Amino acid sequence: RLDPIEIESVVRSIRDSRVVVAKVRRVNGVDPNRLWLPSRYASRVRRVEVSDLLRTVIPPPKVPVRVGEGVVIDATSVEGSVTLIVGRKESGKSHLAKVLSSELARAGCNVVVLDVNGEYVSLGRRRNGEPSHVSDLMTVLAPGVNFPVPLASLSDEVLADVMTYALGLPQTSLRELLRLVRDLRRRRALTFQNLMRAVQSVPMNESVRDAVANRLLTLESTGIFTDSDQEELEVDLTSLFPPDRGALVVFDMSRLGSIQRRVFVEFLLSRMKELLFNDEIDPIVLFAEEAHLYLRETYWEDVITRMRHIGISTVLITNQPDSIPALIYRQADNVFMFNIRNGSDIEHLARNLEIDPETLRSILPNLPPGNVLAWGKAVGRLPITFRVIDPGTMTLGTTRTKLGRLLRQA
Ligand SMILES: Nc1ncnc2c1ncn2[C@@H]1O[C@H](COP(=O)(O)OP(=O)(O)OP(=O)(O)O)[C@@H](O)[C@H]1O
Numbered sequence: 001r002l003d004p005i006e007i008e009s010v011v012r013s014i015r016d017s018r019v020v021v022a023k024v025r026r027v028n029g030v031d032p033n034r035l036w037l038p039s040r041y042a043s044r045v046r047r048v049e050v051s052d053l054l055r056t057v058i059p060p061p062k063v064p065v066r067v068g069e070g071v072v073i074d075a076t077s078v079e080g081s082v083t084l085i086v087g088r089k090e091s092g093k094s095h096l097a098k099v100l101s102s103e104l105a106r107a108g109c110n111v112v113v114l115d116v117n118g119e120y121v122s123l124g125r126r127r128n129g130e131p132s133h134v135s136d137l138m139t140v141l142a143p144g145v146n147f148p149v150p151l152a153s154l155s156d157e158v159l160a161d162v163m164t165y166a167l168g169l170p171q172t173s174l175r176e177l178l179r180l181v182r183d184l185r186r187r188r189a190l191t192f193q194n195l196m197r198a199v200q201s202v203p204m205n206e207s208v209r210d211a212v213a214n215r216l217l218t219l220e221s222t223g224i225f226t227d228s229d230q231e232e233l234e235v236d237l238t239s240l241f242p243p244d245r246g247a248l249v250v251f252d253m254s255r256l257g258s259i260q261r262r263v264f265v266e267f268l269l270s271r272m273k274e275l276l277f278n279d280e281i282d283p284i285v286l287f288a289e290e291a292h293l294y295l296r297e298t299y300w301e302d303v304i305t306r307m308r309h310i311g312i313s314t315v316l317i318t319n320q321p322d323s324i325p326a327l328i329y330r331q332a333d334n335v336f337m338f339n340i341r342n343g344s345d346i347e348h349l350a351r352n353l354e355i356d357p358e359t360l361r362s363i364l365p366n367l368p369p370g371n372v373l374a375w376g377k378a379v380g381r382l383p384i385t386f387r388v389i390d391p392g393t394m395t396l397g398t399t400r401t402k403l404g405r406l407l408r409q410a
């Protein structure tokens, strides 16, 4: 008997059953207002490949991006959207984020990655050591190492954002600080040393002086900002995002401590906001791993809602689904879910997403590593599972262990 896709047994058990409970997710080509049931005798049950299914539920992709075997999504459904990638440890989240970020850059997007573990660095190389398909588009910058930001280059707004949100400087103290900064900038003498000297000598309220001096010391100690006004050292953010091609800019934050990380991310977001606002760069897709580690709670709303309008769309990646506030789930256009066994995490997703809970409960705990349950704009709002492709770039995602190295060498 001809049964090329091996559904004979499924069909037989359906024929044998008296009652089949199924979930009708979508009915194509039938008026939804009419009561309709498929014919019991004339209907055929047939398994549809994900690729065929996608063809019938989403329009042909304008900018096709292949994410799985036969699974092609439209880059335009990710750029300008909010995308979440969740799942437990080692389930394949970063792997998908790497596929998406490099494919979006190849399609022409400006991609920025906040790389907490220094693992995206590997995207530039194939496993055999040769340059990968994105190596030409890729720049890796390590704050405090090869990405010096001259203190004097910070605008009042950016400095104020960093001082207020990353270092918690109160507004009255901030006003004093900005007054001194402007004065030194006018005299082309804005350095940490001069600024500190000014803070110590200008008459001001003692507690304000303490607050300002304290934050300045912290800011200087992060090593992210430099006194030098040598312009050749400065990496110009605008030049990283040429208007005629895509770019993949990875900020390797693996060497940064938690305060440094917060300061740097605050600086970067504020600066990108400024550049976007002045039309100096094209819109950005921001990939943020475990963003709860460095973004203050209220910033989420800012990045997701307000920043979206000025041109920062986000892809958030986390193994703690409950670290993402409900408000963000409600705005999510795409959600990629990997294996989750923890019941309360599944319930958290079920409560906050427009997907039926049974689907999440039955599929998520059983997904093998590298397999994903996708839902949202990119997949026509149908829950679809597939295995994420392996582009063959080098992997640095795995936890480093000494035994691992010894075994590899043996
Ligand atoms: N679709 C895939 N094809 C081939 N290898 C994969 C695939 N998905 C994941 N892997 C491999 O599995 C390992 C774990 O994947 P990954 O680093 O993406 O997990 P993760 O969910 O980000 O984990 P963590 O929460 O610890 O960061 C990696 O070595 C990765 O290369």
Ligand SMILES: [Mg+2]
Residues within 6 Å of the ligand: 093, 094, 095, 397
């Ligand atoms: Mg990861």
